[in-house]
Amino acid sequence: MNTRSRALSHGVTGAVALSAVATVVFFAVNTGLAHTSSSSDVVIDAAAAGPLTFAFIGLITFVAIIFFTGSDRGEGLESELSGAPRGSLTLFTKDPLITVTSIGPLFGLCFSLAALLWRTFASAPGAPGTVWGDFTSSPLPFVALCTATIASTNFGLAMAGVTVAVRSHTGLALWLVAGNVILGMGAGALFAWLSFANTVSAAAITVPLAAVSVIILLGARRMAISSAGEEKLSARARRRGPTPPPYDALDRDESVWLKIGNCNPRGAEFLLVTPSRLVHTRPTSSGSTEIIGEAAPKQLVGASTRVDHGRATAIVQFRDRPAFRLYGTDPEEAAEFTRRLTVLARSGILPD
Known part of the structure; x- marks a missing residue:
């Protein structure tokens, strides 16, 4: 049903x-x-x-x-x-x-x-x-x-x-x-x-x-x-012009529950969480967004943060596939992101 x-x-x-x-x-x-x-x-x-x-x-x-x-x-x-x-x-x-x-x-x-x-x-x-x-x-x-x-x-x-x-x-x-x-x-x-x-x-x-x-x-x-906390881009907005990265990696009307980016000088990478998938993206030389990896919500096990020299790595673990790792993130932002993602993995509910 x-x-x-x-x-x-x-x-x-x-x-x-x-x-x-x-x-x-x-x-x-x-x-x-x-x-x-x-x-x-x-x-x-x-x-x-x-x-x-x-x-x-x-x-x-x-x-x-x-x-x-x-x-x-x-x-x-x-x-x-x-x-x-x-x-x-x-x-x-x-x-x-x-x-x-x-x-x-x-x-x-x-x-x-x-x-x-x-x-x-x-x-x-x-x-x-x-x-x-x-x-x-x-x-x-x-x-x-x-x-x-x-x-x-x-x-x-x-x-x-x-x-x-x-x-x-x-x-x-x-x-x-x-x-x-x-x-x-x-x-x-x-x-x-x-x-x-x-x-x-x-x-x-x-x-x-x-x-x-x-x-x-x-x-x-x-x-x-x-x-x-859904950041939804309407179909009308998408028709008016190019969708900015990293949102151009999403399907039409796909909404974002959680997002975190890093401070990579060669181009920020992002982890996006939507109702239907988790997406790891990075920009390309042409200005569009490349999907490095994606997983279904049911594969999510949890998330954690590792801090080295003032910068954090957000790690998202999955069943039956390699983890997503986002290097060079803000420690507080990464801690909050992984906390909420862990609660989502355990309860199916995205906390405030």
Whole structure:
């Protein structure tokens, strides 16, 4: 199963599982099994089943990033240390765009279909003309709930994306995580109100709100990718003129995760790390870039630095092939480069 299929499968599983939990919440209240507290004999009125379950949808979708943890299970420790939600770095910087943008629609569809089931068995139907009251008599309430769920999910994910973008500032990232939970409670209150809202007015608000949330989510993803240190040359920039060395050694739109050069007076050599390969390059007399060697990320074992007379040699070790050696580099730059590359080799995650 490829990355896209695996990530989408994860999204479908999460949406179905959380819809099932919401269904349990609804029927617990609807059948009079839910109490106001574990130590109380006061039963929650069955009329509250719809609004309470709507509130649950608002809360659970806004904090969906907690459940949708990306496709790379090796990310955990690195993400936790940076303050970003576990798995969010993978979701926003490695998983395909369709993975991020499909979570909201998947949640919207699953929760709205579940709400059709809830309304069919509701002991206390809502007032006519409201979203909850009209749910089985008109498609408009379905649209209102679905688009509201999409908006809530996208706004919550966008906050997670911004958290990834500022993850180097751990304190700010943790405040954003706390803010996500607080805003999730606010989303729950708004969804409870939605169940009582006029159907036409609710749809008129939620449909454009869902469209806006997609734009904001895409912006947050762009921020997250930019913060990951990718130096990406667009196809348009490449068409405008010659690509400068060492980037002319890359494929079109290939992005750079890490780069280090040396101070060779005859022409600097570079080590480039991209999502698909590691490349050792040097300039040619014609001004272009020659690839001395390249390896796949799965061949990477680790990296180290050796310092002699104030200059460092960055050494990158691989399985089944000779190491890359870059002589005459700055010691501090080489130490940071090899540290990050070693973490990448061990965890599959590029650290800050």
